[in-house]
Amino acid sequence: MAVDRERVLTEAAALLARRATTSMDEIARAAGISRATLHRHFAGRDALIRALEEHGIERFAQAMDAARLDDGDAAAALRRLVREAEPVAGVLAFLFTENELFESGPVNAGWARLDARLAALFRRGQEEGDFRVDLSTAWLTEAFYGLLGAGAWAAHEGRVARNDLNHSIAELLLGGIRRSMEK
Amino acid sequence: MAVDRERVLTEAAALLARRATTSMDEIARAAGISRATLHRHFAGRDALIRALEEHGIERFAQAMDAARLDDGDAAAALRRLVREAEPVAGVLAFLFTENELFESGPVNAGWARLDARLAALFRRGQEEGDFRVDLSTAWLTEAFYGLLGAGAWAAHEGRVARNDLNHSIAELLLGGIRRSMEK
DNA sequence: CCCGAATGAGACGTGAGTGTCTCATTTAAT
DNA sequence: ATTAAATGAGACACTCACGTCTCATTCGGG
Numbered sequence: 001m002a003v004d005r006e007r008v009l010t011e012a013a014a015l016l017a018r019r020a021t022t023s024m025d026e027i028a029r030a031a032g033i034s035r036a037t038l039h040r041h042f043a044g045r046d047a048l049i050r051a052l053e054e055h056g057i058e059r060f061a062q063a064m065d066a067a068r069l070d071d072g073d074a075a076a077a078l079r080r081l082v083r084e085a086e087p088v089a090g091v092l093a094f095l096f097t098e099n100e101l102f103e104s105g106p107v108n109a110g111w112a113r114l115d116a117r118l119a120a121l122f123r124r125g126q127e128e129g130d131f132r133v134d135l136s137t138a139w140l141t142e143a144f145y146g147l148l149g150a151g152a153w154a155a156h157e158g159r160v161a162r163n164d165l166n167h168s169i170a171e172l173l174l175g176g177i178r179r180s181m182e183k
Numbered sequence: 184m185a186v187d188r189e190r191v192l193t194e195a196a197a198l199l200a201r202r203a204t205t206s207m208d209e210i211a212r213a214a215g216i217s218r219a220t221l222h223r224h225f226a227g228r229d230a231l232i233r234a235l236e237e238h239g240i241e242r243f244a245q246a247m248d249a250a251r252l253d254d255g256d257a258a259a260a261l262r263r264l265v266r267e268a269e270p271v272a273g274v275l276a277f278l279f280t281e282n283e284l285f286e287s288g289p290v291n292a293g294w295a296r297l298d299a300r301l302a303a304l305f306r307r308g309q310e311e312g313d314f315r316v317d318l319s320t321a322w323l324t325e326a327f328y329g330l331l332g333a334g335a336w337a338a339h340e341g342r343v344a345r346n347d348l349n350h351s352i353a354e355l356l357l358g359g360i361r362r363s364m365e366k
Numbered sequence: 367c368c369c370g371a372a373t374g375a376g377a378c379g380t381g382a383g384t385g386t387c388t389c390a391t392t393t394a395a396t
Numbered sequence: 397a398t399t400a401a402a403t404g405a406g407a408c409a410c411t412c413a414c415g416t417c418t419c420a421t422t423c424g425g426g
Contacts, residue, residue, distance in 0.1 A: 003402090019281070020203035023383060034404045036386095044385065075361065097280050098202065125360070132354075132362045139351045140360060142337040143330055150329025151322075153280075159321045168322045171315075176359030177308070177323060178258065179315045186372085206413060217374045219417095227415065 003041055007031055009055050010090070012048060014156065017094040024048075056091040057110045063088065064117055074125030075174055081121070082170040085148060089165075090156065093149030115141055147173055186224055190214055192238050193273060195231060197339055200277035200332070207231075239274040240293045246271065247300055257308030258357055264304070265353040268331060272348075273339065276332030298324055330356055 008031040015022045015030055024045055028038040042048040063084035069077045085092065095111075122140040125131030131140075151169045154160040160168060191214040198205040198213055207228060211221040225231040246267035252260045268275065278294070305323040308314030314323075334352045337343040343351060 017280075024385090025383080035384095036405075037403055039385070040402085045383090078360075097200070122360070130362060131360050132358070135351055135355060135360065136343065136347070138342045139334075139337060139347070139355075142333045142342060143351075143355055146329040146333025147326055150325045154322060154325040159325060160319065164319070164322070168318055168326075172318060172322075172326055172359065173355075174359050174361050175315070176355065176357050176361075177261075177305070177314050177318065178357050178359075179313060204413095207415090208413080218414095219375075220373055222415070223372085228413095 003033060003037060004031075005041065008033070008038070008041065009052055013052055013056075013091040013094045016049075016052075016098065017090060017153070020098050052091065053095060054110075056088060056095045057114060059088040060085060060092060060114055064114065069117065069121045070124075074121055074128060074130050077121060078125070078174065079166075079170045081118075082148070082173070083166050086151075086165055086169075089148045089152035092145065093152045096145040096149050118144060144173065186216055186220060187214075188224065191216070191221070191224065192235055196235055196239070196274040196277040197335075199232075199235075200273060200280060201336065203281055235274060236278060237293075239271060239278045240297060242271040243268060243275060243297055247297070252300065252304045253307075257304060257311060257313050260304060261308070261357065262353045265331070265356070266349050269334075269349055269352075272331045272335035275328060276335045279328040279332055301327060327356065 008027075011031045012027045015027055024038060025035045027048070028035040031038070038048075042051055064081065067077060067080035067084045069081065071077060118141050119137040122131060122137040126133045126137070147169050151160065151165050155162045155165050191210075194213040195210045198210055207221060208218045210231075211218040214221070221231075225234055247264065249267045250260060250263035252264065254260060301324050302320040305314060305320040309316045309320070330352050334343065334348050338345045338348050
């Protein structure tokens with residue numbers, strides 16, 4: 001029975017996002033394997049966290065590629081990105097909130113590249129007149145992660161239907177709460 | 184030199200929000216006191232967390248009172264709430280993300296009451312025609328905490344100027360990213 | 367100025383989780 | 397059926413943070 005690496009990482013992210021002090025034993029049992037096997041696949045706790053980071057970065061980069069951020073207007077691109085990133089929202093939420101190991105190393109560089117791509121999308125929207133310019137791209141980037149994380153958690157807790165997640169996140173990001181007359 | 188309890192709790196929340204494994208020693212030094220003194224004021228780690236919960240709930244309730252959520256239109260009330268809640272945003276972010284200890288006890292009840300008041304504000308905005316109705320009040324509540332937390336962290340990290348925080352959070356919440364013609 | 371209270375610095379035992387190991391058992395391919 | 401690889405269960409020492417303690421120093425009111 002080969003270990004399902006994807007499942008281990010997903011379970012680990014779900015648990016760690018909710019309680020960062022979750023023990024290796026709890027993670028192992030949640031993933032349906034023993035602690036020994038968990039250690040065989042991930043050298044240690046740090047290695048598991050790092051694998052989580054790499055996995056999240058890789059998947060988010062794929063989501064960005066799939067969303068074709070440079071095509072069409074920025075709003076549509078942002079909508080596509082939310083849709084593509086939603087499956088990894090849980091992992092991203094963990095990485096966004098628990099960035100203890102982000103402080104240095106190549107992981108930071110990888111994350112910075114994603115940040116830059118996201119900020120570039122917002123900048124494009126501003127330059128093309130679609131996005132408001134009184135909100136900095138840095139803030140929009142943070143807000144994106146914040147809303148994605150909040151959405152992932154809300155869905156995980158059952159407070160928001162998973163089917164509504166894309167719409168909820170994208171619409172709030174783009175249009176805000178206020179009832180708008182342009183749609 | 185009397186210990187500034189407020190500062191201790193604020194620093195603790197800021198650190199714990201982003202790294203739940205932060206040691207008591209790190210918290211103490213961030214607050215400018217020794218580990219011994221920290222233990223003199225908070226019986227232990229659990230007691231510190233519990234104090235953080237009570238403090239956050241109390242301060243947020245005060246912020247809600249000060250914001251007069253029932254006065255004027257809902258958008259203005261929300262703006263006031265963001266302004267009043269901003270000083271405790273760090274604590275709220277911690278409570279929002281690390282709700283491991285929320286699962287039971289009176290703390291949960293206190294938190295639920297705040298949730299209800301916030302949701303009521305959003306519902307009022309929807310009923311009065313100011314807020315869009317395609318986003319559930321539950322989601323708006325979650326998004327509020329998420330954005331507040333993201334803003335607190337961004338300001339703490341220097342990525343967003345603290346002076347812009349109110350505007351950034353309130354405007355994104357209310358108006359979204361899209362350039363609007365109604366302002 | 368004096369004295370009690372509060373703090374800082376450090377030592378010390380304790381406990382939980384970690385990482386490594388061994389060995390029996392199970393799985394999967396040939 | 398045979399065999400090699402993978403897994404589960406458990407033991408073991410080790411580390412690190414915790415909680416408690418002592419003692420010297422500093423702070424602040426009377």
